[in-house]
Amino acid sequence: MIVGIGLWPAMALGQTNTPTRPDSAAQRPAAAGMPGPAGIWKGPLSIPGGALPVQISVIQPAANKLIATLDLPAKRLNKVPASLTLRGDTLIFYAATVDCRFVCRQAGEAGQELRGMWTQPGLRVPLVLHRADLGSVSTASVEKTVAVKATTYHTEVVSLTSQPDNVALAGTLSIPDGAGPFPAAVLLSDMGSQDRDSRQGSYRFFADIAAALARQGIAVLRLDDRGVGQSGGNGTQATTANLVHDAEAGLSYLRVRPSIDPARTGLIGHGEGGNVALLAAAQPVPPGFVVALAASGLVGLDLLASQAEPLSAADTARIGEARRQAWAEVMAKAAKLRTSGSNSAQVETYVAQQRLKIKSEERKQAEATLKFRRTMLEIVRQTASNDQAQAIVVNMLRQRYPNQDPALARARATDLLTPWYRYYLKFDPQASLADVQCPVLLLNGTDDAEVNAATNLTALEKGLKGNKRVSVRRLPGLNHWFQMPAAELIPTDDGTVDPVIAPVLLTTVRDWVLQQGSK
Template sequence: MKNLLSLAGIVLLIWLLPGWTLAQAPKGGTGLAGTWKGPLAVPGGAQPIQITVQEATAGRPTAELLLPVKKMARYPMTVTLRGDSVEFFAATAECRFTCRRSVDGSELRGKWRQTGFKAPLTLVRATAAGAEAPEGTDPTTAPLFVSTYRTEPVKLASGPEKIALGGSLTIPDGDGPFPAVVLLSDLGMQDRDATVGHYRLFGGLANYLSRYGIAVLRLDDRGVGQSGGSTATTTTADRVQDAQAGLAYLRTQSSIDPAHIGLIGHGEGGNVALLAAGQPLAPNFVITLAASGLMGQELLARQPEPVNPADTAQAGVARRKMKREILVQAEKLRASGSNAAQIETYLGQQQLKMRNEDRKQAEAMLKFRRSMLEIVKQTPGNDQAQAIVVNMLRQRYPDENPAVLRTRAVDFTSPWNRSFVRFDPRLELGKVQCPVLLLQGTDDIEVEAEPNLAALEKGLKNNKKLTVRRLLGVNHQFQAPAAQLLASADGQKSEPIIAPAMLEAVRDWVSQQAK
């Protein structure tokens, strides 16, 4: 199953084909309404493509991309008319189809483009009977509504100190009122889009939900972008206040349905959402994306340890050297008369040895980080705690710059770190009575699915409106599994994209709460 997703920011040239033009559109529309289908040639085969176009507003069509081979994954699309060409753009999937329509209106012919890949594509207008529908669903109730939306800048104040928070509110076009959500970011300094390189978890999620009739408020973290305050001094309790401020803002908006306002939190943001749900003026529902069920100290201990690039390179060289030595020894065994089974046994033993060594190193690192965090927890004075942490880091990384070690020790003793190291996400779960959806990726190495979901489910055992879903092959950033990415012309996989399984799960569940 391939995914047609890749990096944002693609600049396209309109590809015009001689002899093709837009067919005469019926009065009050563009003539594009209907379902268009065809195969997209990709390395190793072809991808079935289906685009359904609706004339939601005269002259302003919207569309939905359907990928049948991807378990009927759906992506909202914009439709832009430029002279005699048409451009379909799926922002969440970051792919474009620029085309012209045949004179008889039966075909759309043009180019499909995304980062590292482009190919000609012809779509044929399908009959109603030929249109696909998700397996197990009634075609008459399948989610075909794809809205356009508008984005409004937001400025609000949070907590007793009236910390200014800047953000964006995306609102579907139409009469409303609409269900709405506030997005809460993971730990660290996050902007409103939760940007990591070219990947924008919250930017993509907001775009997707708003095209399906759900308003989305996303905010810059304190000390980031247009928000005041300081990330270094922000605690989990402060973040709960920020979530409550977001809810309060949405309740004042005439376009928002006050009975259907929820919180969606990623990582630590999921725990913040659950804390807010246990307090007065709680949200109407909560969705967590990889929330932690373990103690804050244990979660922090399991985070990847920042390592000097030189150390990483040195470790890589040592590992490659070890592999070469294994292959050389295997060749010697072969030359001395060992048979294939004996060589295979030797290689298997060496691979097992390497895996055991990796496991020992991971366990040693976990023990090391637990020890540092325990020092921070038991030592109230920052100067004393930082001195001990610096000494521990110096012993483990003797070649590291002393200034870098000092900076890391300061980070370990920040107000947020000190509060989170004592944080128990289970304590307030008994107070959460609103509907809750827990989503967790099975390939998450930062917040492992099984121990964390087990702890959260236990804490929420009295909540009669709890739903739990494990998303196969999805990591902590809720990116699609590598196997679902489309290969580029050189055979390489495209950049990470948001997992369709998560997008659809969130959309369907929020829509269900609004019924």
């Protein structure tokens, strides 16, 4: 099942219909002998493992106006508004609220088919819809589906100052079109220096969240971290506690804007940003809500020790080559066994035994790495002198990775001794959780290799047990960056898969935020 379809929510219903643009089908005559696009179009949408029925309804209430809606009956999605644009003889349907597009042409006898390509995050497949009887659908019934919620938004460049450090921060505000007042959120990034889009290669985590929420009537402010992009300051010199001031500066900026509802203005934090949001929620003037995406529930040293050891590209390549060589030797021995007269069962038993042996060795190596990281980080935590700690760490790294460039070992030791790192090694997220009383949504992907969902969500739930407005969800198959599993994506021509944000994350966050303050 494609996640984007399976998890489109009922909240998408009743959004404002977007009228056709000036170059729309309503403005141009249909081809000779071919009726226009008004009508009901139905057909099966192919997805991995099956198909879903799709219906697009096009109504023409006036000579120069068309209104289109999308229905997915199997998913209980009805009258989802869609824009309809004509470019030449090509029709383009776009449902902004669910981020899907159908680019097609009228075809078949008397134009009774729409043939084209359906695209949405993670899915791009051909689609053919057939014209059905318009039946009892009327202009009046369509007009009743028009609601007042925003489906379009605009962006604004933002500059603000974080006190008391007087740090200039720059970012982007994505805000729904209209008067508001809208609920709003400030996005807070994970550890490390991130730009306002929280960019990882071609993946733009925060930009995708901002666009999705703004389409649904939620304003979103995302900022360059200190020392990144157009923001001032130095991120390595700022501790997790310092970053709370940046979050509060973003909240203050949003709360004074006339189009923002200050009572429904909160924080959405990823990784360390989730912990920053929870720290801000324990302050005298808390946010209206907190969404913590893969936040830590463990002491900083425990979390960092459990993560993978950062290696150079050369070290990673050597490890990969060693793994491939070991398996090649197994396959070569298996081939020899076959030529020497061993039967297939004996060969399969040998290969299975060697596979278990290799996995056991990899497990031992992982345990040794965990022990090494914990020892190294404990030395940093306990050694007050930077010079002394650096000498010890560099020596440890050189012993463990003798082929590594010595400059990389020194750079790694320098990173471990920054104010941020020293603070985070001692940081205990449990200390302030009892003071958090605003609504909280905790989310983790079950395949998160950096912040284990079971361990960290359990710890956060325990710390927040006095708060009766906490919701917790584990999202199956998602990693630390909440990307759709690669197996559910369509590969590109070269066989690679471009990372796509999981729709279940967007819909979960959106639905929950829209519920806050609505009662």
